[in-house]
Amino acid sequence: MRNERHARPHGRPSSRPPGTATLVLSGAARAVAAVLEEGQSADAALAAQVAEAMEALQEVQQQGGPRGAIQAVTLGTLRWYLRLAPAVLPLLARPGAQTDVRLRALLACAVHQIEYSSHAQATTVAAAVDAARLLGLERAAGLVNAVLRRYLRERVALLASADRDLATRHAHPAWLVEALRAAWPAELEQLLAANNAHPPLALRVDLSRTRSVDYLQELAARGLAGEAVSGVPTAVTLSHPVPVAELPGFAEGRVSVQDPSAQLAALWLAPLPGERVLDACAAPGGKAGALLEIAAGPIALTAVDNDAARLERVGENLKRLGREAKLLQADLCGPPDWWDGVPFDAILLDAPCSATGVIRRHPDIKLLRRAADIAGFAARQLLLLRGCWPLLRPGGRLLYATCSVLPAENAAVVRAFLAATPEATVAPVPEPLAGLPLHPCGPGWQLLPGAAGDGFYYACLHKEGEAR
Ligand SMILES: C[S@@+](CC[C@H](N)C(=O)[O-])C[C@H]1O[C@@H](n2cnc3c(N)ncnc32)[C@H](O)[C@@H]1O
Structure with a gap:
């Protein structure tokens, strides 16, 4: 909700053109506010804000581009928001939702710069004051100045007080810390730290x-x-x-951006030449490309997703790789009216999930997910498993995958499926992958985020019947 005292039409009264630091802080504050208030993903919020800031930059004919800097400040602020906000926002008379979300976001971005960048503190405060004006918060410019100056004087005590709580210290929501503690008590602090690390x-x-x-x-x-x-x-x-x-070879598709843990999907399912393979929940197509590349000869890949826009990206991605698949838009929870009735030899089900294993790449997840979301994900995952299983031939294999580290979406889902599916058994980890840091987790294996890659869960289910 807007604080009317601070709300002003977008624009800047000053004739002085804004500096890059100001553009960066205002762009990042807008993106952070969109995540906080509108529940947008950081990617969507950044796309809009970066475009706007670039336009502003052209307007004032400055050199250089703040694109990367806006992204870095936005993602850094989102990564540390749940630590920084409790340290700085109490300095406002009304720290909660009564204060304009852009003001809260701006203060968090500025404090992020103070704590996690090498910029001179005075420069950050001055840029934040200018950024307030650029955000249409002219009346709050003095407040921004006063709050940040007080923060600079008291920051050690403010952060020490915030850091007394484990969840705040690691900038995680309390519900997630409790869920992680229940699932991974021995690894908890390591896991929280890994979620805040910058992955390569x-x-x-x-x-x-x-x-x-x-x-x-x-x-x-x-x-x-x-x-x-x-x-x-x-x-x-x-x-x-x-x-x-x-990157050498990127344009011609010799390399793709993909985390090592995600790359395991294709290595685990190990499609053989000539096999009919279903990539269930395929968009944007990272694992589809991997499946096509890893097979020693051509495979017949069908890639299905229920999101038409995301499915288009599968097509674009495969085009860059020079690979082909049959792309179909369909709801895999529903009746398979898209299916030609010929069973698949192998299925990859990369189910939609909380994405709690990829927080280090998407820190906005810590702010967007709610405890109550998890049961909904689990219910859909089970429906997807049940929807895909009849499409698999006897003797075939289905690899269930998520980028979640929560057993409710992993072991519990597979267990519930196995309990009602006597012809399904869990296959062991394939020999070539046996040396990986895989944690046994119910009827599957969990990779935790860390040096080896993102957090992923895999369980390979075999359907009773003739193996080929
Ligand atoms: C984790 S993402 C898949 C990532 C993809 N496998 C890759 O490697 O690029 C999950 C996908 O499931 C899709 N999805 C969600 N519910 C679905 C459903 N009921 N039927 C088909 N696809 C669904 C989403 O649109 C999303 O693209």
Whole structure:
């Protein structure tokens, strides 16, 4: 809700053009506010704010671009919001929803810069005051100045007080900390820290076109340091992220951006040449590409998703890879009226989930998810499993995958499915993947976010019958 005292039409009264730091803070504050107030994903909020800031930048004919900086400040602020907000917002007379969400977001962004960047503190305060004006909060400019100056004087005590609580210290919602504690008591603090770490840029190399050792040399020739990922033969990580356009072979589809844990889906299902494979819940197509690349010969891949816009991205992604699949829009919970009746040899079901395993890449998840969402995800996951199972031939295999670390969406779902499906059994971890840090978790295996990759759950179910 807007605080009427602070709300002003968008615009800036000052004739002085805003500096880059001001544009960055105002763009990031708008994006953070959109996540907080409208429940937008950080990706969607950033796309709008970056475009607006770039326009503003052109208007004032400045050099350089704040695109990367807005993204960094937005994601950093979202990552630490639940620690920074309790430290700075109590300095407002009305810290809660009565204060304009853009003002709250701006203060959090500024405090993020103070705590997690090397910018001079005075520069950040001055830029935040200008950013308030740019956000149409002219009347709050003095307040921003006063709050940030007081924060600078009292920050050690304010943060120490916030940090007394484990959830606040790690900038997680309390419900999630409790759910993680129940599931992973021994790993809890490590897990919370991993969720706040900056993951490396991870690539999947199409081994049918380039050996990863050769790709690492290509990277080195361009001055890019990378390394192979132990146990995931397709994966390479880069020490410093670069725009994909600068990656050798990206345009021609020799490499794709994909976390090593996500790359395991194709290695685990291991499609064989000639097999009919269903990629259930396929969009935007990361794992579809991996399935097509990993098979030693052509496979007949059908990629199904119920979201038409996301399904288009599957087509675009496969085009870059020079690969083909049959793309179908359908609800996999419902009757399979899209299906030709010929059973699949293998199915990957990459079910929609809380995405609690990929918080380090999408820190907005900590602010967007609610405890009550989890039961809804679990119910849909079970429906999807039940919807896909009849499409599998006897002797075939279905790999259930999520990027959740919550057993309610993983072990509990698979257990419930197995209890009602006597012809389903759980297959062991394939030999080539046995060395990975997989935690047994009910009838499947959990990878926790950390050095090896994102948090993923996998359970491979075999359908009783003749193996081919
Ligand atoms: C985790 S994402 C899949 C990611 C994808 N496998 C990849 O690697 O790029 C889950 C997908 O499930 C889709 N989905 C959700 N409910 C569905 C349903 N009932 N039927 C089909 N697709 C569904 C969503 O649109 C979303 O694209």
